[in-house]
Amino acid sequence: MSFNRRQFTAGAGLIVLSAGLPRPAIAQAAAKVVIIGGGPGGATVANQIKSADPAIEVTLIEPKEAFTSCFYSNLFIGGFRSFASITHTYDGLVRRGIRVVHDTATVVDTAGKTISLSKGAKVPYDRLVLAPGIDIKYDSIQRYSKEAAEIMPHAWQAGPQTVLLKEKLLTMSDGGVVVMAIPGNPYRCPPGPYERACMIAHFLKTRKPKSKLILFDAKTTFSKQPVFEEAFAEYYKDIIEVNLTNEIDDYAVVKVDPSTGDVTTKSGRTERAAVANIIPAQKAGGIAAMAGCTEGDWCVINAENFSSVKVKDVYVVGDAAIASDMPKSAYAAASQGTVVASDIVADLTSKPRTPGKYRNTCWSMLAPENSAKIGADYTAGIKDGKPHLDPHDSFVSKAGESAELRRETYNESAAWYESFTNTLFAKDVQATAGKVQ
Numbered sequence: 432m433s434f435n436r437r438q439f440t441a442g443a444g445l446i447v448l449s450a451g452l453p454r455p456a457i458a459q460a461a462a463k464v465v466i467i468g469g470g471p472g473g474a475t476v477a478n479q480i481k482s483a484d485p486a487i488e489v490t491l492i493e494p495k496e497a498f499t500s501c502f503y504s505n506l507f508i509g510g511f512r513s514f515a516s517i518t519h520t521y522d523g524l525v526r527r528g529i530r531v532v533h534d535t536a537t538v539v540d541t542a543g544k545t546i547s548l549s550k551g552a553k554v555p556y557d558r559l560v561l562a563p564g565i566d567i568k569y570d571s572i573q574r575y576s577k578e579a580a581e582i583m584p585h586a587w588q589a590g591p592q593t594v595l596l597k598e599k600l601l602t603m604s605d606g607g608v609v610v611m612a613i614p615g616n617p618y619r620c621p622p623g624p625y626e627r628a629c630m631i632a633h634f635l636k637t638r639k640p641k642s643k644l645i646l647f648d649a650k651t652t653f654s655k656q657p658v659f660e661e662a663f664a665e666y667y668k669d670i671i672e673v674n675l676t677n678e679i680d681d682y683a684v685v686k687v688d689p690s691t692g693d694v695t696t697k698s699g700r701t702e703r704a705a706v707a708n709i710i711p712a713q714k715a716g717g718i719a720a721m722a723g724c725t726e727g728d729w730c731v732i733n734a735e736n737f738s739s740v741k742v743k744d745v746y747v748v749g750d751a752a753i754a755s756d757m758p759k760s761a762y763a764a765a766s767q768g769t770v771v772a773s774d775i776v777a778d779l780t781s782k783p784r785t786p787g788k789y790r791n792t793c794w795s796m797l798a799p800e801n802s803a804k805i806g807a808d809y810t811a812g813i814k815d816g817k818p819h820l821d822p823h824d825s826f827v828s829k830a831g832e833s834a835e836l837r838r839e840t841y842n843e844s845a846a847w848y849e850s851f852t853n854t855l856f857a858k859d860v861q862a863t864a865g866k867v868q
């Protein structure tokens with residue numbers, strides 16, 4: 432069950448209705464935390480604050496009724512997962528007692544400490560957490576746009592875009608060329624494009640064996656490169672063509688033509704794609720800029736607790752934040768969310784504050800039952816006068832690992848996905864206490 436606007440209005444004392452009316456003392460005393468965005472960052476903060484102190488009013492604002500994860504969406508494209516298995520409702524969070532409001536935050540008034548929603552409601556907060564993920568920078572590629580993405584999907588925000596890319600692969604003729612445009616750093620999920628290349632190539636190998644996949648990459652190097660290059664050569668030798676930007680050729684995609692399927696690089700090479708998967712540059716979800724938290728494309732945060740450097744009583748977690756060496760990943764977003772939740776609880780109650788511990792692991796599927804991983808722990812500090820997250824105890828899969836080790840890593844990854852999404856969407860919370868009245 433999700434929390435509709437009428438229930439929300441009755442239960443949370445929206446400004447609209449409560450103005451001028453005396454409120455019960457307990458309602459006045461309850462601290463209000465509002466979280467914008469119900470992905471790994473936002474859902475973690477909501478869950479952990481409500482679990483730590485049920486007296487805190489926690490409101491999660493998220494337009495989607497169900498969350499489709501980008502993580503593991505490449506496995507759907509490769510044919511290893513169903514769409515249903517990567518889509519999760521917010522029912523568990525509602526059962527936990529979190530007010531889940533399915534709407535879009537349009538305005539953040541940081542002076543008045545209220546959020547305006549697209550359907551007209553206003554929500555007050557004591558502490559605000561921005562977890563809006565990314566927006567696509569459509570204008571970073573000539574003739575790419577929201578409309579063009581319906582023909583040349585990015586599928587870098589999961590949901591209808593993911594389904595569209597899969598449909599295009601299913602319906603293309605055998606012998607057609609698939610072209611992927613891969614952006615420069617920083618972007619969501621550094622190894623994600625190369626896992627996607629493996630999954631598309633696996634699909635082509637098994638379903639359209641005369642087809643090819645061309646990668647145009649705006650970078651010279653990429654995450655887990657030796658492992659991916661080994662997989663490209665071992666499993667997808669005559670399928671994948673990799674074009675990394677180098678001193679002679681700049682393979683950054685600068686122009687597309689959705690009417691013909693043409694994809695053009697900076698150095699002037701044009702390929703006509705049967706399916707074009709265009710992944711442009713990205714920036715923090717728009718509401719973060721609206722709230723005044725961005726510097727350039729991303730939000731500056733204090734590394735020890737992910738509070739905004741720019742706006743008081745506001746935190747930013749997940750992909751929208753500049754987390755220095757910490758990559759934009761679901762694992763990282765949840766790790767940051769844990770620190771933010773504990774900081775807010777300490778701030779609003781008199782519970783002790785514990786220093787933040789950050790961690791990340793990213794798995795990538797290369798071929799059936801063959802996955803690689805990369806990860807590290809991070810310590811908050813300052814470098815060159817700026818907030819910094821310093822990596823240590825890092826690890827990465829190596830080229831030449833045994834099939835057995837890769838199978839173990841694959842199984843570890845599958846187990847992570849299940850337990851991570853179970854926790855994130857509070858699937859174990861029974862329909863008992865904490866339910867919205």
Ligand SMILES: Cc1cc2nc3c(=O)[nH]c(=O)nc-3n(C[C@H](O)[C@H](O)[C@H](O)COP(=O)(O)OP(=O)(O)OC[C@H]3O[C@@H](n4cnc5c(N)ncnc54)[C@H](O)[C@@H]3O)c2cc1C
Pocket residue numbers: 467468469470471472473492493494495498500501502503504505534535536537562563564565586587588619620623624627716717718748749750751759760761762763764792793794795
């Ligand atoms: C192909 C691919 C594969 C990936 N694989 C992995 C992986 O294996 N492991 C891993 O850890 N990570 C992976 N990632 C990265 C991971 O998906 C992201 O890093 C993660 O989702 C970021 O979480 P977030 O909470 O910051 O943002 P999101 O997950 O994007 O959630 C943000 C939410 O905010 C909502 N929102 C935005 N604006 C508003 C607003 N104004 N009002 C209300 N709500 C709003 C959105 O609807 C969205 O649901 C992958 C990404 C891709 C694209």
